[in-house]
Amino acid sequence: MSRRILLTCGEPAGIGPELAPLALASGVDFVWIGDPRHLPDGTAFDLVSAPTDPVPAGRLPVLAHDFAAPATPGRPDPANAAGVIEVIARAVDLLMRGEAAGMTTLPINKQALKEGAGFAFPGHTEYLADLAGGAPVAMMLASTTVTPPCRVVPATIHIPLTQVPAALSDQALEQAIRITHAALIRDFGLPVPRIAVAGLNPHAGEGGTMGREEVDRIRPLLDRLRAEGLDIAGPLPADTMFHAPARSRYDAAICAYHDQALIPIKTLDFAGGVNVTLGLPFIRTSPDHGTAFDIAGTGRADPASTIAALRMARQMADQRR
Template identity: 65%
Template sequence: MTIAITCGEPAGIGPEIAVKAFSALRGELPVLWIGDPRHLPNGTDFVVVDDPTGPIPTDRFPVLAQNYGPAPRPGVADPALAHGVIAAIETGSQLALRGVIDGICTAPIHKAALVKGAGFPYPGHTEFLAALGGVDQVVMMLACDALRVVPVTIHIAITDVPRRLTPELLAQTLRITHAGLQRDFGLAEPRIAVAGLNPHAGEEGLMGHEEIDMIRPVLDELRGEGLNLIGPLPADTMFHAGARRGYDVAVCMYHDQALIPIKTLDFAGGVNVTLGLPFIRTSPDHGTAFDIAGKGMADPSSMIAALRMAAQMAAARKV
């Protein structure tokens, strides 16, 4: 089994945590880094892999080499590198679609540099990967040992959430989450807890009507399809240890409702998973960390967790 690591933003911590993760996982999980070897930390003992369909070396850091042009300055995003960053994601996705590798783990990108340097038309990694995979909708899940969460709406203003939170979006998110937990995590009947939008899940209409008018009807419809759904639940009582034992994933209505609890429980070890793709994709749950890039300080814990989770998901798909 081999998981490819796409380079991400070369001026960030992506290359450093990839090398550190390789060292930590040496002998446990073969990886293949896709990027420009000139962007690796000084002194990295790497070997160029000419044919990714053949055996992948495990004694030295294996690199599927690409030429991005200029060398990066740690901590300073260079739009001139944008086409290379995008090409690495495309290469990894194509290898995964062809079955040459078992999944991809994407290092963080810097979207502003991609837009400026290459006119990148996507809001982020997830939407680009959906396009590469030929699917209309995917779901972002954040996962650690203690919790899995899915936000229905993601990077939008709080004032826009009620308008964007449609029955169609909620139903599709729940269906993709259900199918993803079955296919990628081996859960035959996943238990899905669903948060309300309002405090106390609206308290029977005293604090909002979205639960009555929209969320409950969607849950009732999908229960008829066989989904095991719990809720809508008050979000403030969903995440203590006892409550978490009652479900496999929490589906939340907006970004912070989902991400605050998981980042509180495991800030360093959270993994970003894309459900609904035709290939496995995970990512560390952090950004480029320009402030510490090139200083040897980056913590590879989330990258290690993301690689391990990609391998576990790939194994579940093969069962």
């Protein structure tokens, strides 16, 4: 049996437990790590002692991880915060030891983890980077149902908008570009990646009349990278980068800040978008949505993004192999 994808349980009071059995429809061979008590009643599952243990078709393979308390949909319990964190760390350990092919993480709630276990990271991405020894990483959101595909990488992530101009340093932008370039080759099978870089200001600064970041900082950096042989377009006005003809001209777009990147992909492919952490020594994807406490336990959870994330993890693992 080939190595499986690991599906971490995420916040047990959210929709994660409902998504796990629904994700069997992906056709991807995966194993769920979590507390079986948190799965919906009637879930057909088998406990496994290792990620590669066989399980009959149609049954959810479960690598059990005991939590402190049961789960009530929509009401996160601080007692379970440590278990959520431990499951992520356990999955990374299995990956680093070569016992699995990649991981797909179900959504966590950062506030619940902070209040219940003192979680010190802004989110999954930063925690995974820390577990990987401080590897420089980038967050990519990738579509799975639109053509041409939409792949976006914000060079700055979870910071106030007022802090973006200072945080968008030459180092931060160059790191995002280089990590994305390497990942497109290694994980997406694109030997000569084409990268588009959005400007920070409206109309990419319009020659300096709407801000000088593009003229003074971004363009000189891109010129230097182009001189190295990277195929880079920009800085480009972000408002004309994401219609279909524009997307056909690049493989990934580097954006200046969070919403500049996430608004277009969530508009184009809300249900099929996948979050991919680039730069890690292992593969990590996740659905592009949160814990959805408001619908947890109601049977209305949509597994489309989780299924897309599992399939992308499998494709990336096969590409690396």
